Amino acid sequence: MEAADKIAAVEKYMRAVTNKDMNLIRKIYADDATVEDPVGSEAWRGIAGVVEFYQKGFDVGAKLELTGPVRCAGNAAAFPFCCTAGNMKIQVIDVFEFNSAGKVVSMKAYWGPENVTA
Numbered sequence: 001m002e003a004a005d006k007i008a009a010v011e012k013y014m015r016a017v018t019n020k021d022m023n024l025i026r027k028i029y030a031d032d033a034t035v036e037d038p039v040g041s042e043a044w045r046g047i048a049g050v051v052e053f054y055q056k057g058f059d060v061g062a063k064l065e066l067t068g069p070v071r072c073a074g075n076a077a078a079f080p081f082c083c084t085a086g087n088m089k090i091q092v093i094d095v096f097e098f099n100s101a102g103k104v105v106s107m108k109a110y111w112g113p114e115n116v117t118a
Contacts, residue, residue, distance in 0.1 A: 006077040030103035037109035091115040
C-alpha cells in the first residue's frame with residue numbers, strides 16, 4: 001500500500017466521522033478490526049464493535065479536523081487531529097494499521113486527560 005493510499009484512507013475516515021457516514025466507516029475497516037480509544041482501554045472488536053464505537057461518537061456529534069500531516073511507515077499511518085464534541089475538544093493522535101487489502105485492521109487513539117479541554 002502506497003503512502004498516497006494511506007493518506008486517502010485517513011481523509012475518508014475524517015469525512016466519515018464528521019459526516020456520520022457509517023457506510024464509509026464499514027468500507028474503511030476490515031471485518032476483524034479492533035479499535036482502542038484511548039490506548040489502554042478495552043478494545044472494540046470486529047466490525048460490529050467498530051460500528052457500535054462510532055455510533056457513540058455520532059450520537060454526541062463528534063467532528064474531526066486534522067491538525068498536522070499524516071505520517072506513513074510500513075503498513076501504518078499516524079495522524080494528529082482535534083475531536084470536537086459540544087464544548088469539549090480532545091487533541092488526539094491515531095495510528096491505523098492496514099491489511100494487504102488496504103483495510104484498517106487496527107486503530108489506536110493516543111490521548112489522555114491532559115489532552116482534553118472544555
